[in-house]
Amino acid sequence: MDALTLAAQMLEDQAHRGDPVENARAFWREHGRPEQHTPSGAWNVWLILAGRGFGKTRTGAEDLADHMTAEPGSRCAIVAPTFADARDTCVEGESGLLAVLERYGLEQDKGLRWNRSEGLLKLDNGSQAKLFSAEKPARLRGPQHHRAWVDELAQVVKDAPDAWDMLLFGLRLGQHPRVVATTTPLPVSVIKELVQRQDRDVVLTRGSTYDNAVNLAGPALEQFRERYEGTRLGRQELYAELLDDVPGALWMRSWLDDHRVQRCPELTRTVVAVDPAVTSGEDADETGIVVAGQGVDGRYYVLADRSVRTTPLDWAGRVVAAFDDFEANEVVIETNQGGDALATLLRQIRPNLPIRQVHAKKGKRVRAEPVSALYEQGKVSHVGSLPQVEDQLCTWVPEQVESPDRMDALVYSLLYLSTGGSAQAFLEALAGRR
Template sequence: MDKSLAVIVSQLPIHERKELLDGLSDKEVNNILYSWEFWARPNQLPPEGNWRTWLLLAGRGFGKTRTGAEYVIDQVRSGRVKRLALVAPTPADARDVMIQGESGILTISPPWFIPTYYPSKRRVEWPNGAIATIFSGAHPEQLRGPQHELAWCDELAAWKYPQETWDMLMFGLRLGENPRAVITTTPKPTPLIQTIVQSSTTSITRGSTFENSDNLAPAFLEQIVHQYEGTRLGRQELFAEILDDVVGALWKRQQLDDLRVKHHPELIRVIVGIDPAVTSEEGSDETGIIVVGKGVDGHAYVLDDLSLQGSPDGWARSAVTAYYKYQADRIVAEANNGGDLVEHTIRTVDPMVAYKKVHASRGKYIRAEPVAALYEQGRVHHIGSLGTLEDQMCTWSPMHAKSPDRMDALVWALTELMLGKGKAKVKARVV
């Protein structure tokens, strides 16, 4: 059975449905409105057995967030837990998705059991005294010390420091008789995900986007089916498959993991690379914005991925902000599609930045090969995890139709930083 009780009841003949509902008291009807067991599909309910980690690997729109939030609320309402950890990729993700989102804790809590959110304290407090503290995958050191009975980890595959954060969380998950962790994430073949999958104490639930089609906008389903069904990205993001590296891709995940570091040495040069989107309408490609730096050791360090989908003014402001934040020496932008408009957009935001435009005279694969060789030589390191960028690096091949915007921005930035190639003329700062 893959239907919720709510769907089963709705499909009963009208007279049977009416008879069933008329037999309920007002209190019973009110309880049903906030009964997750009634509304949830079977694979959104917690698994049976003596598991320590519940890993919910599901596609976009499956209802992962709702499932995690409902489990947390149920455990707190029942009095089974009093100290919880909410861990997201960033504090903003915890706030906007896990707590205040459409399926977040505050939104779906019953009126008589709504918790109070204290942003300054990074806390959610319930009427019965239970407390959930907010943490992020970008700051694992915050988890050193605190103890919990339950942890809800959202989008673990997108955490900046997944292994370190998970380790600190596990050391503190020691209160109560049966401390547990619930992970709700789109699957990616990261080492940590693979380790958790293989653990004997993990219970795994898998689900696809289409299982929740009754609650998703038809236009959304039509668009993603047309654009992604049958593709590798679709298999991962829609059907929740954990995919290995792509044959023909220039980078491998293990290679990136082996070269990954937490910190960089003193930097002697910093470049912001941009691969601008041609249009800014809904459904357009993202603009890739990658920041890289060269250390005193001669190695390159990928510092940040600030790529976004937005207007020219939006991505230009993001790039200029990065330029000053990282004290960059230059912005390098691919100008084949936008020509001088790319430079004009950036200089409209700030005419003082040092800018260089580059032209793609060769295909993406050929341009990327010398940069991939730097990785093979062990000369490029990522600071923490850069999930979406690394996904593109390890899955794009010449047979891939979608433009790898982030990867392109990385290639432009590292080419300028480490290879010194390109015939583009450097534009000096304008006064």
């Protein structure tokens, strides 16, 4: 074949190939399963509750790639439990955003620029995707977005209860900003709320591991069936069932729901309990601030959860405000990490503030078990809904992960009330001798 004929053939081949972006979209329409295609309609959240291996990552990456190429100048967010998850799975993984964009004819320095240390991907058309994580949820304050993809939403909100809200506050660019949430289900309040909103502004897609069996290794599927079929873990991780209670957790949802009230009787004693963050700043752990009281009927009432992630001076001010708002009798504060300095900080704001300092020496299970028993006996009521601390209670499994700060503050408040406010009895309870 002479050079002229070869050139003509190459031009003809290029014409047949067409636009690589449209070809990539056509490829996904043909090869993606119907439930993986971005739904039509006026939805705000597309929630994908699916088992391991369903293709959640590929689905989120395809949606984001399509949006970024179709809408030049788009600002997008990718949120995952950790920065490494967002980088290694959502962007650089086999089914991640870079792999999808490669089919669009884009690659490093040829249509896109990927800065893995900053977690920022930019396209030549002006669109960009920035990585965020539950490790530093405060990074979601401020940035605005047209579209977002949250991978493993249930774990994100479990690790950082305010991350979802911070994301939604910034989802305000363009005519119709939207979020795609891909997750294996956990019984957290955000997931339950979104499921209840299906057919309103939420599109719910459910799927199991076996829906994608054609793309998964046969031996792996066989092992899944042999080891997990019929088990609770298999129901959650393979079939994506939303199960209410977590095995090994010290609290059950029914204990909270069965005794929930909208108002409480007159209280004989009220405390504000504080579990301070070890570090300070917007990306620190939360400072647990929980208000509880004992009623004239002898029952215990959890009145408010004012936990916050902020600076020491700010949370100290919030503690004093809670003390005033609920006309509390005492502040109970854990001082393992900060010692007398924490009490001094509070007294800088209110010099005569009555403070009971707690120095816990025993494991958190020892402290939590008697409070869990109060719930099981039906002696505790939550006043209204306290979703974030309730999620922590019902998903914490001792010895598996560190106990969360909201839960710790609640435990201190009820342990103190249940020992009658006696310093000696309270200290004995903390030491596991009661």
